[in-house]
Amino acid sequence: MIKIAQLSCGTEYSAVQSEIERAAETVGAKMVYPDVNMDRIDKAVEEFGFNPNSPQLKLMIARAMELANKNYDADAIFIATCFRCAEGALVRTELRKFVQEHVRLPVVTYSFTERTKAPQLLTRMEALVTIVERKELLARERQVGLTAGLDSGSSTTKAVIMRDNVIIGKYWLPTTDVFSSAETALTKALEEAGVKREQLEAIGTTGYGRFTLGKKFNAKLVQEELTVNSKGAVWLAGKQKGEATIIDIGGMDNKAITVRDGIPDNFTMGGICAGASGRFLEMVSKRLKVEITDLGSLADQGDHNKVKMNSYCSVFGIQDLVTSLAAGNTLADVAAAACHSVAEQVYEQQLQEIEVRQPIIQVGGTSLISGLVTAMEHTLGARPIVPKDSQYIGGVGAALLSSGLLG
Amino acid sequence: MKIFIMPPNSLILSDLVERFGHEPLTLMRALRERVTSNEIEAPPLNVTVDDVKLGLKYAGIEIPSGIRGRMAIYGPLIDQAQAAIFIQDAPYSFGCVGCQRTNELAKLLVRKKKVPILTLDYPANEDEAKYMVVQVKKFLEGLK
Amino acid sequence: MDSDIETRLIFIAPTSDLTPDRIARFIHNLGNPVTVKETCYGVVIEGHKADVKRTLDEVRKLDPNRIFSKERAFPMGDIRRCRAHHGSRPGFAQLEKEWKDLCLIEKGLICVEKGEDPPQVRKRGKMPVNELKILVDEVSP
Numbered sequence: 001m002i003k004i005a006q007l008s009c010g011t012e013y014s015a016v017q018s019e020i021e022r023a024a025e026t027v028g029a030k031m032v033y034p035d036v037n038m039d040r041i042d043k044a045v046e047e048f049g050f051n052p053n054s055p056q057l058k059l060m061i062a063r064a065m066e067l068a069n070k071n072y073d074a075d076a077i078f079i080a081t082c083f084r085c086a087e088g089a090l091v092r093t094e095l096r097k098f099v100q101e102h103v104r105l106p107v108v109t110y111s112f113t114e115r116t117k118a119p120q121l122l123t124r125m126e127a128l129v130t131i132v133e134r135k136e137l138l139a140r141e142r143q144v145g146l147t148a149g150l151d152s153g154s155s156t157t158k159a160v161i162m163r164d165n166v167i168i169g170k171y172w173l174p175t176t177d178v179f180s181s182a183e184t185a186l187t188k189a190l191e192e193a194g195v196k197r198e199q200l201e202a203i204g205t206t207g208y209g210r211f212t213l214g215k216k217f218n219a220k221l222v223q224e225e226l227t228v229n230s231k232g233a234v235w236l237a238g239k240q241k242g243e244a245t246i247i248d249i250g251g252m253d254n255k256a257i258t259v260r261d262g263i264p265d266n267f268t269m270g271g272i273c274a275g276a277s278g279r280f281l282e283m284v285s286k287r288l289k290v291e292i293t294d295l296g297s298l299a300d301q302g303d304h305n306k307v308k309m310n311s312y313c314s315v316f317g318i319q320d321l322v323t324s325l326a327a328g329n330t331l332a333d334v335a336a337a338a339c340h341s342v343a344e345q346v347y348e349q350q351l352q353e354i355e356v357r358q359p360i361i362q363v364g365g366t367s368l369i370s371g372l373v374t375a376m377e378h379t380l381g382a383r384p385i386v387p388k389d390s391q392y393i394g395g396v397g398a399a400l401l402s403s404g405l406l407g
Numbered sequence: 408m409k410i411f412i413m414p415p416n417s418l419i420l421s422d423l424v425e426r427f428g429h430e431p432l433t434l435m436r437a438l439r440e441r442v443t444s445n446e447i448e449a450p451p452l453n454v455t456v457d458d459v460k461l462g463l464k465y466a467g468i469e470i471p472s473g474i475r476g477r478m479a480i481y482g483p484l485i486d487q488a489q490a491a492i493f494i495q496d497a498p499y500s501f502g503c504v505g506c507q508r509t510n511e512l513a514k515l516l517v518r519k520k521k522v523p524i525l526t527l528d529y530p531a532n533e534d535e536a537k538y539m540v541v542q543v544k545k546f547l548e549g550l551k
Numbered sequence: 552m553d554s555d556i557e558t559r560l561i562f563i564a565p566t567s568d569l570t571p572d573r574i575a576r577f578i579h580n581l582g583n584p585v586t587v588k589e590t591c592y593g594v595v596i597e598g599h600k601a602d603v604k605r606t607l608d609e610v611r612k613l614d615p616n617r618i619f620s621k622e623r624a625f626p627m628g629d630i631r632r633c634r635a636h637h638g639s640r641p642g643f644a645q646l647e648k649e650w651k652d653l654c655l656i657e658k659g660l661i662c663v664e665k666g667e668d669p670p671q672v673r674k675r676g677k678m679p680v681n682e683l684k685i686l687v688d689e690v691s692p
Binding site for chain 2: 554556560562619620621622623624625626629631641642644645646648649650652653655656658659660662663667668669670671672674
């Protein structure tokens with residue numbers, strides 16, 4: 001049983017403690033709580049260097065200190081505080097850095113509201129468990145045999161067929177019904193590959209619809225998108241060895257993952273608000289009446305500085321867009337500003353929580369929007385690598401990892 | 408009379424209030440039904456999403472959920488309070504009393520009720536303890 | 552659970568000669584329908600409110616200024632608050648500190664009993680600037 005140490009404040013009073021425990025249980029893990037003696041608390045707070053007013057936050061620090069000093073045994077760490085609590089947010093983010101300086105355990109942080117439910121926590125918990133339990137599988141660098149990967153995302157569904165470490169078929173389409181979208185994607189990808197479904201030796205599924213598809217397609221591998229996408233990204237970019245940062249701006253949430261030899265050692269995933277995701281760019285292209293595939297090149301011709309736009313909330317972001325169009329700005333400037341705003345949000349919300357390591361690999365469907373890659377470059381000061389077939393990371397990762405489970 | 412105490416789980420305050428003939432409004436009693444009700448939807452304590460919504464009576468939606476959930480427990484105690492005793496710099500307690508913002512809000516809401524309040528420091532020595540116990544007794548005797 | 556059932560912690564101040572074992576035996580001998588269990592600091596009792604109160608009143612008489620008590624939310628032996636499962640109980644640290652300080656409260660109770668005026672407690676405040684100036688001048692004239 002994987003032990004996930006919980007460092008938190010407010011979970012029992014926000015009706016989320018049972019959701020946390022349920023999410024952990026679903027992925028075969030157990031939440032544990034490092035015990036601390038009262039007389040250690042003040043000392044721990046002093047050593048940590050930040051003295052919060054709330055005793056529960058002091059306890060969080062002391063519990064983290066037990067983990068950092070290896071006085072308490074756990075496999076992974078979950079740090080959570082209430083959304084909108086400033087003191088809690090400070091402790092949460094600083095504790096993450098602190099424990100990671102001292103122990104090499106996967107850590108995930110989360111700020112919750114009373115509406116947080118187990119499914120929202122599941123992907124994060126599952127990734128913690130995968131990193132602990134499937135280290136050897138995640139270390140696999142080559143795909144073998146004939147396998148397929150299905151990536152059921154919130155916006156699009158992708159299928160990839162691989163044979164002996166080469167992509168031989170691929171297809172994507174917008175997600176409607178999870179199963180029929182996957183069925184179409186797989187059929188088309190098999191057509192391109194020129195192989196029959198019965199010939200497939202294994203199928204791997206990932207993304208929001210992974211469990212449903214896993215059952216329907218009798219998949220050998222059903223795994224969350226954080227670890228699968230990382231694998232796909234480093235394979236596609238040819239960066240399997242050494243360190244890298246993967247930025248995946250998805251349809252519903254953004255992910256930033258740091259990897260060492262292809263295995264994630266830190267990740268963040270968009271939390272409460274899905275405002276600054278790929279979905280926002282979809283809304284923008286609809287409003288500007290341009291195809292999403294043309295939004296990037298349009299943005300490349302514009303100047304984001306001419307338009308003030310904040311997509312933290314997509315509703316307000318679209319309001320900004322309408323106002324700036326009314327003020328006479330060009331479509332190109334508005335498109336550039338939209339890309340820039342999303343990049344800024346990724347920087348403010350995700351990249352603050354991880355240590356950005358070069359090279360940066362930008363993946364997912366949104367990495368095909370060149371204006372967004374340019375905006376990330378402006379924000380980060382270095383141009384991200386966008387590998388060929390970057391939208392197929394999930395499919396490639398699932399095909400590759402499922403081949404590791406062949407007998 | 409019903410006396411709200413802060414910290415609401417204090418052994419010393421709860422004992423003194425009872426000893427001097429009044430009823431302490433304690434956290435333990437407020438939590439009792441949330442840990443012993445037949446159906447516990449949100450273990451280990453039964454603070455459910457509906458409770459967190461009840462907390463809106465005491466703190467607005469922009470306030471963190473942990474404060475609203477705690478206020479769902481504290482709030483009804485404050486509503487009943489006919490007087491209150493606050494101890495400053497009490498020893499740490501976690502869980503329900505672990506959020507200092509909630510504790511400050513609870514005190515504010517008691518103050519707004521305009522009921523008699525005695526504020527004392529947590530005693531560090533014998534003299535301070537004597538002072539505290541005598542003050543508590545006088546305060547409680549004076550309540551009519 | 553029956554809402555008339557109460558769980559109560561009884562504490563023996565560190566200065567008392569009483570032991571948890573003696574109190575537990577005393578309670579057994581009272582014959583009230585309450586369950587009793589020894590703890591590090593005294594005993595925990597559980598039963599109908601009236602029986603718990605009757606028992607507590609009798610126990611207090613053993614050493615009035617050194618026996619203290621408070622209600623407990625969780626029933627006796629509830630594993631949800633077991634140290635092995637969720638770490639220390641949230642109120643444990645405070646309870647431990649308050650228990651150690653019961654010997655101070657005992658002095659306060661004796662003071663009340665004797666009807667003595669308590670010593671005036673001077674709050675540590677900030678030194679007025681003019682007094683500080685005198686001090687500064689003394690140190691470096």
